[in-house]
Amino acid sequence: xxxxxxxxxxxxxxxxxxPRKSRRRGADARAGYTFLLPWLLxxxxxxxxxxxxxxxxxxxxxxxxxxxxxxGLDNYTTLLQDERFLQSVGVTLNYVxxxxxxxxxxALAIAMLLNSKxxxxxxxxxxxxxxxxxxxxxxxxxxxxxxxxDSGPVDQGLSFFGINLGGWVGNPSMTMPMMILLTVxxxxxxxxxxxxxxxxxxxxxxxxxxxxxxxxxRKFLNITWPMLSPVIFFNxxxxxxxxxxxxxxxxxxxxxxxxxxGSTLFYTLYxxxxxxxxxxxxxxxxxxxxxxxxxxxxxxIFFKTSKSWVxxxxxxx
Amino acid sequence: MFDRRKFLTTVALGTASAAFLSAxxxxxxxxxxxxxxxxxxxxxxxxxxxxxxxxxRKAIALFESKNPDVKVNGNFTDFAGYWQKRATEAAGGGxxxxxxxxxxxxxxxxxxxQLLDLSTVKINxxxxxxxxxxxxxxxxxxxxxxxxxxxxxxxxxxxxxQSMGVAEPDGQWTYKEFNxxxxxxxxxxxxxxxxxxxxxGVWWMYNIWLRQNNIQAFTDDGKLxxxxxxxxxxxxxTAELRGTPALVPEERVTQLAxxxxxxxNVTASEVTWDNFMAGYLGDSGAKELxxxxxxxxxxxxxxLFLKPSMLMVASAKTKYKDAAARFIDFMVNDPEVGxxxxxxxxxxxxxxxxxxxxxxxxxxxxxxxxxxxxKYLKDAPEPPIVGFGTLEASxxxxxxxxxxxKLTLDGAADAWxxxxxxxxxxNA
Numbered sequence: 001x002x003x004x005x006x007x008x009x010x011x012x013x014x015x016x017x018x019p020r021k022s023r024r025r026g027a028d029a030r031a032g033y034t035f036l037l038p039w040l041l042x043x044x045x046x047x048x049x050x051x052x053x054x055x056x057x058x059x060x061x062x063x064x065x066x067x068x069x070x071x072g073l074d075n076y077t078t079l080l081q082d083e084r085f086l087q088s089v090g091v092t093l094n095y096v097x098x099x100x101x102x103x104x105x106x107a108l109a110i111a112m113l114l115n116s117k118x119x120x121x122x123x124x125x126x127x128x129x130x131x132x133x134x135x136x137x138x139x140x141x142x143x144x145x146x147x148x149x150d151s152g153p154v155d156q157g158l159s160f161f162g163i164n165l166g167g168w169v170g171n172p173s174m175t176m177p178m179m180i181l182l183t184v185x186x187x188x189x190x191x192x193x194x195x196x197x198x199x200x201x202x203x204x205x206x207x208x209x210x211x212x213x214x215x216x217x218r219k220f221l222n223i224t225w226p227m228l229s230p231v232i233f234f235n236x237x238x239x240x241x242x243x244x245x246x247x248x249x250x251x252x253x254x255x256x257x258x259x260x261x262g263s264t265l266f267y268t269l270y271x272x273x274x275x276x277x278x279x280x281x282x283x284x285x286x287x288x289x290x291x292x293x294x295x296x297x298x299x300x301i302f303f304k305t306s307k308s309w310v311x312x313x314x315x316x317x
Numbered sequence: 318m319f320d321r322r323k324f325l326t327t328v329a330l331g332t333a334s335a336a337f338l339s340a341x342x343x344x345x346x347x348x349x350x351x352x353x354x355x356x357x358x359x360x361x362x363x364x365x366x367x368x369x370x371x372x373x374r375k376a377i378a379l380f381e382s383k384n385p386d387v388k389v390n391g392n393f394t395d396f397a398g399y400w401q402k403r404a405t406e407a408a409g410g411g412x413x414x415x416x417x418x419x420x421x422x423x424x425x426x427x428x429x430x431q432l433l434d435l436s437t438v439k440i441n442x443x444x445x446x447x448x449x450x451x452x453x454x455x456x457x458x459x460x461x462x463x464x465x466x467x468x469x470x471x472x473x474x475x476x477x478x479q480s481m482g483v484a485e486p487d488g489q490w491t492y493k494e495f496n497x498x499x500x501x502x503x504x505x506x507x508x509x510x511x512x513x514x515x516x517x518g519v520w521w522m523y524n525i526w527l528r529q530n531n532i533q534a535f536t537d538d539g540k541l542x543x544x545x546x547x548x549x550x551x552x553x554x555t556a557e558l559r560g561t562p563a564l565v566p567e568e569r570v571t572q573l574a575x576x577x578x579x580x581x582n583v584t585a586s587e588v589t590w591d592n593f594m595a596g597y598l599g600d601s602g603a604k605e606l607x608x609x610x611x612x613x614x615x616x617x618x619x620x621l622f623l624k625p626s627m628l629m630v631a632s633a634k635t636k637y638k639d640a641a642a643r644f645i646d647f648m649v650n651d652p653e654v655g656x657x658x659x660x661x662x663x664x665x666x667x668x669x670x671x672x673x674x675x676x677x678x679x680x681x682x683x684x685x686x687x688x689x690x691x692k693y694l695k696d697a698p699e700p701p702i703v704g705f706g707t708l709e710a711s712x713x714x715x716x717x718x719x720x721x722x723k724l725t726l727d728g729a730a731d732a733w734x735x736x737x738x739x740x741x742x743x744n745a
Binding site for chain 2: 061063064065066078083149150166167169170171172255256257259260261262276277278279280281
């Protein structure tokens, strides 16, 4: 999906000077689009089409059974007065703001450990990546629920140290830390990307810095961080967007209810309940579009601020 | 190292597509198989546990042996997932031919023309109590046939009470006496055993309390028949018990879910439907559980009624009306089906089926209980309002937040009323 703009740019920008070459370029583009066609058809039928219809539905009172009736902005204005909606926004923001940086920090820390030359690194890399392979699955959420339940391993382990929290699952103030731990534990995907980024930083930079007497902190701040900043930026963006979409684990851990006391009522879970339990598809569509817009705005803000801290090779700063 | 332009394009596209994903929903379709040779295949779906699945499989095999021209393709899920699945199927126009149904959702689907009017097909209802059938009917159309009935009751574990020296209740009690009973159990249970769960969080118990006070839960035009003060008064019934050993803490209830506190041997009593007997016995491993009527401050009006514990319905779009009708008729009337299910669906509603079933042991307890309360029974409730399933769920949720101390009594009543009124306005 990353190919289409590159292709179109090439075919349009370099068309004028030499007609013969442009004909060949035109044929190239045609071939390109032909290869693209299967994906493009799927994209239009399965993504763009449903999106447009969901945009339309968000202005209706569609309830799955009866023909949708246009109600203008009603869904959007109701949203702002819906206390459970506001609660779900709070829960989700909490999760994004605390969960994402922690996860990235864990991913970067492990990636740096795995970047050094040591025996058996291949094994460690696979071992640390493993949680991410199974992490998004239903079974892990079930295991998590059992681990953090009353007299589960976590409860027992903590009481060994004299900390008696009881089960986390039933305690509204402990469910968020539990959910954040679950996402932090799945640091594998950003870790692999960090690792790839770290490998590309030329070793002579570190050598030169050592020569100048720079310690590890200094090296991290002045070499690793700026050299890695595009990768950090990429991971931050992807993980933030991911975090906004958390659904499956919350659904399973709370039995699909968002409890206890609404503490795991994540945005998408509430959206799902509104749509599929309460049959308010119009309302759910409005929620979905609000999420798209908000995620879009946050992405935009990220891009704007990135200029001041993300460094690309070839940039003058 | 990273070319800015390429990099940003990649990120931007990745971001955009990831964000798009959050806007798309799910789709599903139900397989509708036609008749290859002679036999037609109908799809049947139900909710329940493995035990019910096993019994249903036996019933289907029996039906197929008696009706060689029909094959039944069975499918089941748990209760919560069941309704989400039906919603997507209904939206796609692919509801299964025959379905097990709950009273809470009869209006949602019946009133919106998703269910077949069963008075247009041949199903024998002669053996049914005439006061029970209206609960499957809406505006003169029959959308559901009750398979069985259940009634509200207080369960208790006699062995646990005996070991603690607590007297067994006789079921003639006021709310005060019931509360005192739970407190006594809780205090003697010493943290290991609680009196019961907070029964004020159960919608149907509230409904019974309203009936005891001669208040209708819903008016005939689909509005709330009670006031905020009624609701506050109800939630206040157990106010003094919250935080005492009389009630199992809400944290525990949440963690035990979907198992019940009684089934997990954490409480000595529970207020719920009498057909949960088999499930509770299986979960708890208790030798015996007993049933007594719910408390009432008016000894002549217990507010009790027989509710269809489940109904059989057919999709309005089924291609095999005749086969569907025959299967429904078989499931509700056949005595052998009664033998297979016993009281696990509730007490069989059809007299033919009931009389053809031998009830022993715990099944007999349930049947005897329903006989013992016969003189108190009032008419079965009408199918509740559209969206009732949502209201019932939010009733439980708000009361749970009350127990967590996240909401005050006033806040809880306000929150529930706001949701209820919003929902009623929405579906008006």
